[in-house]
Amino acid sequence: MADAPAIPDEAEVRARWGAFAWSEDSQRKAAEILGRYPAGRQQSASIPLLDLAQRQVGAETKTQGWLPVPVIEFVARQIGVPYMRVYEVATFYTMFNLAPVGRYHVQVCGTTPCVLAGSDDVFAACKNHGLSKGRTTPDGLFTLTEVECMGNCSNAPMMQINDDNFEDLDYDSTTRVLETLARGETPKAGSQTGRRSSEPAGGPTSLTAMVNENHDYRGEWNTAHAG
């Protein structure tokens, strides 16, 4: 479907966000971001500034944040480029939300490796918890989006909620994460089965000597080779 997701009503959004300006905190960060680029190359700051703005909107609305058109225009003015150029960036990256989302933006990966590893169960858990794709729950807590591969395939299936990844999910652990969030607590991010980063499920099977400290295998490798 090549139609644009409905960008919220302009008049209303302009009334609410027309006067958007950096908060004190964002102002400091914005100055730091802009400082990273040489004069005349401020356009390079489009992405970090949009992210900063989305976060500020999030803080102001107690959600994950989104980018109302007047806020996109504000960012464009900050870096002195035409609105269209920043708007293109904001629409290109799916990390920028063009419509309001809930407190937690649940992005579940639906690409092949995750599907093979059971993402259907993750979706089912979301569904049974009241989430539906592309919608925000009535309490404003969760927005569910199906996304493509997020590069966590070795810990499939996975979902991303705001800034954290939740990996090695199944039906129960997904439900647990959602319930914890609903209670206002912070669930443990990362693998839900307790494995460390993306090492094999039952613990390391190779290079075991390297788990806790660096280890020089070269001597052993040479003897093994000679033998």
Place this chain on the structure above:
Amino acid sequence: MPKLKVDGIEVEVPQGATVLQACEAAGKEIPRFCYHERLSIAGNCRMCLVEVKPGPPKPQASCALPAADNQEVFTTTPMVKHAREGIMEFLLINHPLDCPICDQGGECDLQDQSVAYGRGQSRFAENKRAVTEKYMGPIVKTIMTRCIQCTRCVRFAEEVAGVEEIGAIYRGENMQITSYLEEAVQSELSGNTVDLCPVGALTHKPYAYEYRPWELKKTLTIDVHDALGTNIRLDSRGRQVLRALPRVNEDVNEEWAHDKTRYAVDGLVRRRLDRPFVRKDGKLVPVSWNEAFAAIAAVEHGGSVAAVAGDLVDCETMFAAKTLVTALGGSRLEGRQTGMDYDTSSLGAVAFNSTIAGTERADAILLVGTNLRWEAPLVNTRIRKAIKRGAKVFAIGPETELTYKVEWLGDDLGVLSDLPQAVLQAFDGAERPMVIVGPAALAGAHGAALGLVDTLGLVKPDWNGFNVIHLAASRMGGLMLGYASKGGIADLHDARLTFFLGADEVDYTRFDGFKVYVGHHGDRGAHHADVVLPGATYAEKPGTYVNLEGRVQRGERAVFPPGDAREDWAVFRALSDAMGATLPFDSLPALREEMYAAVPALRHPGLANYEWSPPSLGTTATGRIEGYPIQDFYLTNAICRASPTMQRCSAELVHGESFAEAAE
């Protein structure tokens, strides 16, 4: 200068040329969609694939590959053909194939190239994507499902027009070309995106569903909506001009035309004067030619005869009128309708001497009282090019958006004799400095601007940097034919008989004598005239025009004038008989011979040679530039005022009215 072989043909191309250009130099045609000579290289359609050795064993996009020494390029190998066929198949996957109802049909790159590279039928059984229409304003109609995302329109808007309002939003399959928030594109050059669009995604809104390109008669002529002399082609069917398109002329308009040139043609069939009128009891009454002539012949002028040339007339018309005025014993001629009276003793001092193409090479530019974007949009695009090469631009006058960065020096003309250090510095090192004087400053600061020739060193052995912008297509031709009086039009006010040649911007209330209007539209002139004689528009007569740089150009007749209207020179010829002062020519060639004898420079198309001997006028200027003469770009003459498209553009783009689009 790399030397390479294309299909065995050895070619040498300039440094920095691409393989595509090398192929063209070898006479090989390379299919393309995104590549365009006048835009930056995008390399995103992949239609131009060729095989190149040495290089990876895969086809390469020739438009984005620099030509290098000893390359061997193949454009006809099975690999190339296969690759292009693949690309074409991909392009057509999401293309609606609605050629039978598409206005681009018959002049569509995609259609043409699919003849060579398309498969007979589609292997794609999935759903096609569809994209909603995008509103882009009164000029450009969009059918976005047809878009192949070549981004030519985006690059044109950004690079040439200088309005970054068109872009590609979303990504992958969802990518769509649109104007920002689907607002009307605020550009006087937006029609060019339609020509650039290789498919039917952008079409001419005003001409939608009006014609098929192959049923049109094509006539080469010259545009009259500004003083630039844009080379155009008028496409007509029967008695009606259906569209105007630019022709390529590197010296004048490159291959662009502004929206007035393109879309005012629907004014050619509206509000036309198609029979003579005579004022009786305060009312204009239709009469026969003879009656109209008799009414003029009855005027007791006693030799007090004058002629005022309008902005759109050709040299032939002005020459015929001048000959009649002289034969009747008069001598007063003027073309500057709004009352300007700058010194015209040396035409070099009122011409665009650097030439339009030369503007690109300028390295320091000072604009004095000119809103170039409206007064000469295609000079403005040249300045954008100069800036890309590093030129600095300063301007005196009320601040206005010119689509590029300008250092404004205020609107006080006094600054001309006391230029800020920054300007002097920029001009000091400049090899090709330019001063461009617009009509807003010409009246009060002609002398002061000429003074800059010395202070800024504008004139060098191979460069003349003094330039004047005119607004009327007839201006330079008129000045060459003597249409200028010392005190401007005020000198003519008391004439007992005055001919107005399509002059619609004159203050008629100042003229007490008998007023004869010879023109084509029922506009201001006709409302004030005592006798109206119907004439021909630029589309309806062959004519000679001289543009602001002094370039003599000739246009042809596309259609015949409506009703009783006749070519203007013929009107004067017939009238001269009735007045007992028969003109000495019976045909256009005969008139032209007389005209060339009087002004030899008009004989040869090309740049007329104005000698550079500027008059010495007072070099101090005081006062402020209050504003620019063009208040509304889209309604500057009788033809545009009669054009519904131009009225809509004016309402929407200048006056900010919004129009709800009916869903189609």
